[in-house]
Amino acid sequence: MATQKIKKVEAPIDQRETFVSLQRNFADSEISVEEKLKTLYELQKADSSIDKIIQLRGELPSEVESLENEVADLKAKQTRDVAIIDAYNQTISDNKQNIIDCDLQIEKYQKQLELVSNSREFDSINKEIENQDLLRQIALKTINDTKDAIAVKKEDLESLKDFIAVRSDDLKAKKEELATIVESTAKEEKKLKAVREDCAKKIDARTMSAYERIRSSVHNHLAVVSVYNEDSCGGCFNTVTPQRLVDIASNRKLIICEHCGRIIVNPDFE
Numbered sequence: 001m002a003t004q005k006i007k008k009v010e011a012p013i014d015q016r017e018t019f020v021s022l023q024r025n026f027a028d029s030e031i032s033v034e035e036k037l038k039t040l041y042e043l044q045k046a047d048s049s050i051d052k053i054i055q056l057r058g059e060l061p062s063e064v065e066s067l068e069n070e071v072a073d074l075k076a077k078q079t080r081d082v083a084i085i086d087a088y089n090q091t092i093s094d095n096k097q098n099i100i101d102c103d104l105q106i107e108k109y110q111k112q113l114e115l116v117s118n119s120r121e122f123d124s125i126n127k128e129i130e131n132q133d134l135l136r137q138i139a140l141k142t143i144n145d146t147k148d149a150i151a152v153k154k155e156d157l158e159s160l161k162d163f164i165a166v167r168s169d170d171l172k173a174k175k176e177e178l179a180t181i182v183e184s185t186a187k188e189e190k191k192l193k194a195v196r197e198d199c200a201k202k203i204d205a206r207t208m209s210a211y212e213r214i215r216s217s218v219h220n221h222l223a224v225v226s227v228y229n230e231d232s233c234g235g236c237f238n239t240v241t242p243q244r245l246v247d248i249a250s251n252r253k254l255i256i257c258e259h260c261g262r263i264i265v266n267p268d269f270e
Contacts, residue, residue, distance in 0.1 A: 026207055026254040031202065033251065033252050033253065033254070034251035034252070035202075036202070036203065036207070036254075037251055037254070037265050037266070037269070038265075038269055039199050039202045039203055040199075040203065040207070040211065040224050040263060040265065041224050041226070041265050041269045042195065042199050043196060043199035043200065043203065043211070043224070044222065044223060044224035044225075046192045046193075046195040046196040046199065047196060047215070047221065048221070048222065049188075049192050050189060050192050050193065050196065051221055053185045053188065053189050053192075056181060056185065057178065057181050057182070060174060060177060060178040060181065061178065063174055064171065064174050064175055064178055067167060067170055067171040067174060068171060070167055071164065071167050071168055071171055074160065074163065074164045074167065075164060077160065078157065078160055078161070078164065081153055081156060081157050081160065082157070084153060085150055085153055085154065085157075088146050088149055088150045088153070089150070091142065091146050092143050092146050092147065095139040095140075095142045095143045095146075096139075096143065098135065098136075098139040099136050099139045099140060099143075102132045102133070102135050102136035102139065103136070105128070105132045106129055106132045106133065106136075109125050109128050109129045109132070110129065112125050113125055113126070207254075211223050211224070211263070214261055214262060214263065217261070218235065218260065218261075218262065220235075222234075222235050222262065223262060223263060224262065224263045224265060225257075225262050225263070225264055225265070226264070226265050226266065226267040226269060226270055227240065227245065227248060227264060227266070227267045230267075231245065233257040233259065233260060233262065233264055234262075234264070235257060235260050235262040235264075236257060236259050236260035236262070238257070238259040238260070240257070240264065244264075248264055248265065248266055249266055251266055
C-alpha cells in the first residue's frame, strides 16, 4: 500500500506573532536560511531603489492630480455660468413677450373705452389698463435687471476663462515635468520591480508579511539592514550583543534587532 505524503498545514499569518515563531518558520524552508537572508537583502535593496525613484518624483503626482481636479471644477463652474446666462436670456425673451402682450391688452382696453356707456364700466376698464401698464413696467424692470446680471456674469466668465487658461498651463507644465521624470526612470523602475517580484517569489508569505509590516513601521522603510561599524544595528545604530553578531555572521538564523525590530543580516552581503 502506497504511503500518502502528509501535507504540511500552514498556520494563519498573525500580524502580532512573536519573532520566535517567525524565526522557526524562517528556518523551516526548502531553500537555505542563508539564501533566504540574501534574498531578503536583495528585496530590500530593490525596494529602497524604487523608493528613491518615487522620492525623485516628489509631490508631482499629487500636484498633477490636484490641478486636474481644480481645472475640472473650474470648467464645471464655467459650464454652470453659461447655463445661467442662457436662462437669463430666456427670461429677457419671456418678458419681452410679456410687454408685447401687455401693449396688445392696453390697446384693446383703450378701444373699449370709446364704447363705454357708464362710469362704472369706464373705471373698470381703466383699472385693467393700469394693471397691464404695471405688468409692463415690471417686465421692463426685470429685463433691465437681468441685463445687468448678464453683464456681471459675463465679466466673471472672462475672469474664469483667464484663470482656467493659467491653471491649464500649470497643469500642462507639471504633467510634462512628471512625464520627463517617469520616462527617465521607467526602464530602471521596470527592472527593479522585476527583481523585487523575483525575490518575493522566493520568500514565504509569512516572512513577506513580517517584512512589509516592518517596512511600514519605520520612517526610512528599511526592514533589512546589515551590521554597522562591526557591532551595531544598521537601522537604529544600537549595539548588537556579541552572541547575536556571531549568529548574524553564521547566516543560519533570522536575527531581529531587539531595539528597532529590523532584520539584521551579514554585512558581507553588501
